[in-house]
Amino acid sequence: MNKWLLIFAIILEAILIVSCERITPKLPADDQILDGPIDGLSSAEKTRFLAGDVAFNDEIFTRETGLGSVSWPQVAEAAMPVMARGHCLRP
Amino acid sequence: MADPSDMDKDGISGEPSYGELPSFLNVLPNAIPKNGKYIHRFGKKAAAYNLLHQTVNAYSQDIGISSAFAPKDVYSGQEIDPEISNLTINNVVFYLQTLKAPIQRDQNDAQIQQGKQTFIDLGCQGCHRQTLKTGLSPIDALSNKTFHPYTDLLLHDMGSGLDDGYTEGSAKTSEWRTPPLWGLGLSPNSQGGQYFLMHDGRARSIEQAIDMHGGEAEGSKNRFKKLAQGEQADLIKFLKSL
Numbered sequence: 562m563n564k565w566l567l568i569f570a571i572i573l574e575a576i577l578i579v580s581c582e583r584i585t586p587k588l589p590a591d592d593q594i595l596d597g598p599i600d601g602l603s604s605a606e607k608t609r610f611l612a613g614d615v616a617f618n619d620e621i622f623t624r625e626t627g628l629g630s631v632s633w634p635q636v637a638e639a640a641m642p643v644m645a646r647g648h649c650l651r652p
Numbered sequence: 653m654a655d656p657s658d659m660d661k662d663g664i665s666g667e668p669s670y671g672e673l674p675s676f677l678n679v680l681p682n683a684i685p686k687n688g689k690y691i692h693r694f695g696k697k698a699a700a701y702n703l704l705h706q707t708v709n710a711y712s713q714d715i716g717i718s719s720a721f722a723p724k725d726v727y728s729g730q731e732i733d734p735e736i737s738n739l740t741i742n743n744v745v746f747y748l749q750t751l752k753a754p755i756q757r758d759q760n761d762a763q764i765q766q767g768k769q770t771f772i773d774l775g776c777q778g779c780h781r782q783t784l785k786t787g788l789s790p791i792d793a794l795s796n797k798t799f800h801p802y803t804d805l806l807l808h809d810m811g812s813g814l815d816d817g818y819t820e821g822s823a824k825t826s827e828w829r830t831p832p833l834w835g836l837g838l839s840p841n842s843q844g845g846q847y848f849l850m851h852d853g854r855a856r857s858i859e860q861a862i863d864m865h866g867g868e869a870e871g872s873k874n875r876f877k878k879l880a881q882g883e884q885a886d887l888i889k890f891l892k893s894l
Contacts, residue, residue, distance in 0.1 A: 598750045601793035606750065613747025616740045622717060627735030629716040 653804045664778040664868045666806030669698035671821040676721040677701055693805040696851045697823035703745045754835035757893050767890025770883055775872045779804055779830040802833035811866020837892035858891050
């Protein structure tokens with residue numbers, strides 16, 4: 562009984578090892594990392610890097626949060642004579 | 653590196669872009685003014701002094717986000733409440749300053765090494781300078797570091813084919829700041845597998861981009877055209893490794 566349990570445990574462990582290798586990707590080589598900070602930053606600097614990373618890559622601006630000109634309709638109207646015809650599409 | 657009157661007679665006469673500083677920028681230590689203007693190095697025509705200048709302009713002019721640094725709406729000229737905080741802008745600047753640069757791949761590949769030698773022989777390094785060194789920086793990790801951007805950060809006349817009709821800072825209509833080549837081979841990864849090269853993305857391959865070089869780069873382009881096909885392939889492989 563113990564022998565079968567041991568064999569089962571070994572097989573299970575082998576399956577887990579293989580699975581982990583498949584699930585966990587290999588660490589990328591140094592020349593493949595493009596979104597990390599330079600070496601040698603202090604921990605405070607790394608925190609600041611992350612804050613900048615989030616602001617640069619994750620912040621999505623909308624018209625309500627400031628995207629575009631605040632006076633877009635006026636700009637469009639000003640452009641109308643130049644366009645000679647057509648209609649200003651108000652937001 | 654600057655050689656405005658081409659004293660060395662190599663046909664390349666790079667010159668720095670000088671501009672006035674907006675009030676929110678501090679002059680860097682050791683910066684030497686010329687008629688009240690300072691060397692600018694950022695942007696396609698080098699119209700920005702540093703990354704804070706570049707970032708503030710990008711928020712304001714490219715996407716219309718006002719800040720305390722640039723409170724005016726770019727279209728109306730009206731001063732409006734900041735739509736982004738100074739802290740956020742400074743964090744973004746720090747992120748851009750300390751983001752890891754692309755590292756060349758397969759440096760020991762024989763074809764790539766040959767291509768690099770061809771790059772030097774053609775005179776491409778006259779503008780696309782391989783190695784620069786930083787000065788003192790408030791960020792220790794950036795002080796006195798050697799890096800490999802493949803640019804001289806100077807303005808060069810690129811000929812009538814690349815004349816966009818616009819001046820910016822001290823750059824004339826056909827002058828462009830040498831674009832860094834680091835990351836060139838990786839750029840299609842974030843552009844749907846395509847190259848969009850030159851200032852407006854008109855070149856869809858490295859070969860096309862080389863062919864569009866004129867003005868001070870005319871000689872290098874012509875020497876490239878005279879290379880054997882294999883030598884051209886070596887050079888392209890080298891450029892793609894950057």
